[in-house]
Amino acid sequence: MKRCDLCDCLAKLYCESNEANLCWQCDTYVHSANLLAAKHSRTLLCHVCQSLTPWTGTGPQLVPTVSGCNSCVSNLSCKEERSSEAGDHVGDNIDVDEEE
Ligand SMILES: [Zn+2]
Ligand SMILES: [Zn+2]
Ligand SMILES: [Zn+2]
Numbered sequence: 001m002k003r004c005d006l007c008d009c010l011a012k013l014y015c016e017s018n019e020a021n022l023c024w025q026c027d028t029y030v031h032s033a034n035l036l037a038a039k040h041s042r043t044l045l046c047h048v049c050q051s052l053t054p055w056t057g058t059g060p061q062l063v064p065t066v067s068g069c070n071s072c073v074s075n076l077s078c079k080e081e082r083s084s085e086a087g088d089h090v091g092d093n094i095d096v097d098e099e100e
Pocket of ligand 3: 046047048049050051068069070071072073
């Protein structure tokens with residue numbers, strides 16, 4: 001399990017510039033600090049296996065999304081299993097750009 005380098009909870013994304021695994025909260029904290037930090041490109045981690053996904057984002061704050069790596073996404077599309085993560089309030093702001 002990858003953990004957030006700052007607060008030790010589950011890592012949700014990886015910042016290449018910082019070489020750090022971060023959760024949503026710490027991502028916002030770190031990347032809203034200044035304009036340069038907001039330009040960091042962050043790669044979302046798969047919510048199943050925590051490997052890097054094709055999804056990236058920049059800006060002071062990333063909208064929390066559930067993302068999967070290629071292998072997990074293809075697995076899930078067969079099984080249609082929807083596991084609700086306890087204590088993980090994603091909200092109804094899910095905004096994934098599904099670009100090919
Ligand atoms: Zn954190
Ligand atoms: Zn960063
Ligand atoms: Zn995965």
